[in-house]
Amino acid sequence: xxxxxxxxxxxxxxxxxxxxxxxxxxxxxxxxxxxxxxxxxxxxxxxxxxxxxxxxxxxxxxxxxxxxxxxxxxxxxxxxxxxxxxxxxxxxxxxxxxxxxxxxxxxxxxxxxxxxxxxxxxxxxxxxxxxxxxxxxxxxxxxxxxxxxxxxxxxxxxxxxxxxxxxxxxxxxxxxxxxxxxxxxxxxxxxxxxxxxxxxxxxxxxxxxxxxxxxxxxxxxxxxxxxx
Numbered sequence: 001x002x003x004x005x006x007x008x009x010x011x012x013x014x015x016x017x018x019x020x021x022x023x024x025x026x027x028x029x030x031x032x033x034x035x036x037x038x039x040x041x042x043x044x045x046x047x048x049x050x051x052x053x054x055x056x057x058x059x060x061x062x063x064x065x066x067x068x069x070x071x072x073x074x075x076x077x078x079x080x081x082x083x084x085x086x087x088x089x090x091x092x093x094x095x096x097x098x099x100x101x102x103x104x105x106x107x108x109x110x111x112x113x114x115x116x117x118x119x120x121x122x123x124x125x126x127x128x129x130x131x132x133x134x135x136x137x138x139x140x141x142x143x144x145x146x147x148x149x150x151x152x153x154x155x156x157x158x159x160x161x162x163x164x165x166x167x168x169x170x171x172x173x174x175x176x177x178x179x180x181x182x183x184x185x186x187x188x189x190x191x192x193x194x195x196x197x198x199x200x201x202x203x204x205x206x207x208x209x210x211x212x213x214x215x216x217x218x219x220x221x222x223x224x225x226x227x228x
Contacts, residue, residue, distance in 0.1 A: 018063045019091075023048045024056045027077075028065060032085050033208040034118030034189075036069055036076035045206070082184065085117030089176045111177045112227070113201070113210040119173070119188030120195065124212060124220075124227055126178040128191075131225045144169035144185060158219050160194040 007015065019025055026046040031037065043053035057077055060066040065084050069076040079085055113124040120128060132138035137151025147155070152165045162168065170187030174180070183191065195201045200216025203209075212220070217227070 014063065018060060018065060021056065022046075023052065024060060027053070027056060027060065028079070028084070028088060031066070031077065031079045032088055032117055033115035034079070034085070036078040038074065038076055042077060079117065082117045086173060086184065089116060089121075089173065107209075109204060109209040109211070110207070113212055114208040115192070115203075115210060116173060116175075116182070116184065116208075117189075118192060119170075119182070119184050120192045120201070120210070121173070121175055121182050122210075123178055124210075124225075125182035126175050126180045127225045127227050128220065129181055129183040131223055132183070135224060138183075144171050145183065145187060146170070147187065154223070155191075155194075158223055159198045159200075160191065161197075162190055162194055165190075 019028070023046040027042045030042060030045045039053050039057055040050060042057070043050050046053060046056075048056070057066065061068060061077075065080055066077050067080045069078065111122055113120065113122045115121065116125070119125070129138075132147075132151060135151075135154075137148055137154060138145055139148055140146075146169050147162075147165055149166075152162065155162065168187040168190050170183045170185035172181045173184035173188070175182045182188070192201070195216065198216070198219075199213055200219065201210050201212055204211050212227075220227070
């Protein structure tokens with residue numbers, strides 16, 4: 001999704017039409033965890049036939065919301081970029097109060113920790129970001145949010161190893177369930193990936209929910225991350 005120029009009214013109307021179809025919305029939501037999936041899997045998740053899914057996928061590709069990866073005979077679909085995921089999260093925030101509903105109690109896992117286009121979101125993501133800022137391990141410069149040297153050091157000593165940490169920048173991403181900021185962008189993705197590598201997090205399939213391990217919660221707690 002190209003944000004180099006503002007949308008005109010016709011482009012905005014076309015974007016609305018792409019999102020107005022429940023099956024296409026289901027496809028987009030399934031891909032907000034940053035994964036790439038085949039058409040058959042997306043069709044099953046959306047509750048539609050493969051032929052119908054093919055038509056919807058072509059529309060989403062033409063509309064710039066999806067990208068296609070081809071590996072030999074296999075074709076995989078993913079969100080075009082992080083901007084599409086951010087837009088979908090923002091729509092949840094922008095809903096009128098009468099239409100807004102938080103996840104049901106059965107989705108407590110989703111609210112606690114989830115993927116937002118490959119970076120950590122939910123209560124755990126918000127608490128982690130808040131700790132980085134409160135401890136002055138994270139700062140803002142003209143290129144975005146970046147880790148201070150002290151932040152890189154303390155995270156490494158806790159078990160989170162980041163390659164080229166000083167060259168990674170993130171951005172603020174307002175969390176749609178917590179209504180506060182979590183860390184997105186390349187830095188957010190790298191930190192979340194490091195948590196997976198360290199065994200602090202694992203995916204709860206199917207869906208976007210993440211399960212923090214006991215060791216992960218213990219190490220996060222030592223950093224000062226408080227999760228109710």
